Amino acid sequence: MTVNDDSFQRPATYPIALRLAGRCVLVAGGGRVAARRIARLRHAGAQVRVIAPEIDDRLREDLVQGGIEWLCRRVEPADVAGVALCFAATDDPQVNAELAAAARAQGVPVQRADDAEDSDFLVPALVDRGPLQITVSSDAAAPSLTRRLRGHLETLVPRAYGDLAALAGEFRGQVRQRLPRSARPAFWSRVFDGPVAEHVFAGHLAQARSELQAALEQENPETGLGTGEVYLVGSGPGDPDLLTFRALRLMQRADVVLHDSLISPAILDLVSPEAERIHVGKRAARHTLPQGDINSLMVELAQAGKRVLRLKGGDPFVFGRGGEEIAELAEAGLPFQIVPGITAANGCAAYAGIPLTHRDHAQSVIFVTGHLKAGELKLSWPELAKPGQTLVFFMGRKNLAIICQRLIEHGLPADWPAAMVIDGTTARQRLIAATLADLPERVAADTSTGAALLIVGEVVRLHAKLGWFQPSGED
Numbered sequence: 001m002t003v004n005d006d007s008f009q010r011p012a013t014y015p016i017a018l019r020l021a022g023r024c025v026l027v028a029g030g031g032r033v034a035a036r037r038i039a040r041l042r043h044a045g046a047q048v049r050v051i052a053p054e055i056d057d058r059l060r061e062d063l064v065q066g067g068i069e070w071l072c073r074r075v076e077p078a079d080v081a082g083v084a085l086c087f088a089a090t091d092d093p094q095v096n097a098e099l100a101a102a103a104r105a106q107g108v109p110v111q112r113a114d115d116a117e118d119s120d121f122l123v124p125a126l127v128d129r130g131p132l133q134i135t136v137s138s139d140a141a142a143p144s145l146t147r148r149l150r151g152h153l154e155t156l157v158p159r160a161y162g163d164l165a166a167l168a169g170e171f172r173g174q175v176r177q178r179l180p181r182s183a184r185p186a187f188w189s190r191v192f193d194g195p196v197a198e199h200v201f202a203g204h205l206a207q208a209r210s211e212l213q214a215a216l217e218q219e220n221p222e223t224g225l226g227t228g229e230v231y232l233v234g235s236g237p238g239d240p241d242l243l244t245f246r247a248l249r250l251m252q253r254a255d256v257v258l259h260d261s262l263i264s265p266a267i268l269d270l271v272s273p274e275a276e277r278i279h280v281g282k283r284a285a286r287h288t289l290p291q292g293d294i295n296s297l298m299v300e301l302a303q304a305g306k307r308v309l310r311l312k313g314g315d316p317f318v319f320g321r322g323g324e325e326i327a328e329l330a331e332a333g334l335p336f337q338i339v340p341g342i343t344a345a346n347g348c349a350a351y352a353g354i355p356l357t358h359r360d361h362a363q364s365v366i367f368v369t370g371h372l373k374a375g376e377l378k379l380s381w382p383e384l385a386k387p388g389q390t391l392v393f394f395m396g397r398k399n400l401a402i403i404c405q406r407l408i409e410h411g412l413p414a415d416w417p418a419a420m421v422i423d424g425t426t427a428r429q430r431l432i433a434a435t436l437a438d439l440p441e442r443v444a445a446d447t448s449t450g451a452a453l454l455i456v457g458e459v460v461r462l463h464a465k466l467g468w469f470q471p472s473g474e475d
């Protein structure tokens with residue numbers, strides 16, 4: 001069959017959502033299909049009349065709860081009189097056909113469980129989120145495809161969306177009264193994309209309600225501009241699949257993004273295409289924008305009502321200066337959210353097959369900066385140069401030789417395992433596993449210039465057995 005076949009030429013169905021509360025709906029048949037229809041009808045508040053000589057056990061239980069009337073007999077065409085809707089779901093096609101004809105003659109829309117073509121309407125697959133209902137239909141062409149899609153949507157749309165829709169419904173009248181029509185869409189997108197929605201997702205409905213009330217009162221009816229917000233988001237070590245759902249959500253709603261050099265193009269591609277991009281990144285000594293200027297820029301943008309995405313590599317609170325960046329916002333009383341990311345330590349270790357702790361080899365793990373401060377590596381070497389622990393050095397490539405030397409001087413054996421993970425979790429990942437004595441030379445011989453993480457400890461040896469990731473080498 002091709003898409004040019006006649007079966008695809010028929011007109012499309014017209015989707016609507018029916019209000020059936022208090023109205024009588026006839027369901028002919030008492031089997032599993034009928035039970036499914038009845039469950040949804042009851043949810044819609046319909047008065048359900050079931051006509052069938054036998055009914056499913058589940059339906060018997062539902063009878064007790066009310067809202068269903070069961071006539072224990074075979075259905076007849078005359079039964080369609082006066083009902084709002086009719087479901088012909090008996091196991092006899094002849095009976096269903098006669099009922100459908102009778103319903104149609106009386107102007108009652110009918111659905112046949114056994115024949116979509118002889119039905120006036122179809123029952124779509126449903127993702128039910130309170131007042132928010134997402135329905136999927138293929139005009140009976142591919143029910144298993146619609147079920148599949150429904151399954152995807154179930155996982156994609158958090159249950160709390162129903163609460164969010166209900167809350168919006170509560171405030172709809174007030175918003176109409178206070179804001180001109182032109183300002184409403186921007187207001188609602190700030191509600192759905194900002195702290196109000198986040199409170200709902202976190203299950204804090206009372207807080208969400210008061211935040212929404214406050215946001216509405218703060219709104220300037222003239223400009224429609226409220227206060228902006230900053231999202232300090234960790235984007236992980238490089239593989240876009242390691243972003244969190246929350247990071248992705250905020251990336252797609254930002255008005256402006258401030259990002260570092262370490263953020264991969266594949267991740268930046270996931271930021272809303274409408275968002276303005278500002279490269280504030282730093283790589284080694286080449287600072288594009290001084291830290292103080294980045295902090296002030298975020299404050300300025302948020303004060304101008306923008307949703308500012310500050311996208312950081314790894315986790316913002318692990319050698320990311322996230323604390324400093326957010327401090328100025330806190331002082332200015334501007335709203336912000338912090339979204340953790342997978343730090344390079346976790347990402348590189350997992351993708352290199354090096355467990356950071358292990359019952360037999362490492363009872364603790366220490367994250368250390370390998371960056372010089374005032375030309376010195378001021379670290380407590382006696383604490384670091386101990387067996388039974390794993391050391392992870394960030395920004396340690398330049399000072400690799402000094403780091404390895406100090407660890408040996410303070411007691412670790414020269415053949416102690418050490419590895420450099422370069423461009424970890426990306427298609428360009430390189431792992432150089434060696435010892436403290438020979439790692440600096442091996443790394444110096446490597447021509448790549450990517451971000452590099454040093455892991456020191458007995459756990460490094462496990463990569464030979466646990467390594468699994470095969471980088472494709474292509475971006």
Ligand SMILES: C[S@@+](CC[C@H](N)C(=O)[O-])C[C@H]1O[C@@H](n2cnc3c(N)ncnc32)[C@H](O)[C@@H]1O
Pocket residue numbers: 237238262312313314315316317318319320342343344345348393394395396421422423424425426451452453454
């Ligand atoms: C300024 S720190 C930022 C760390 C980041 N906040 C985190 O949690 O991963 C930058 C250092 O992280 C490490 N790093 C970040 N991404 C990396 C990657 N994909 N592969 C290896 N090391 C990485 C390198 O040591 C790099 O010099």
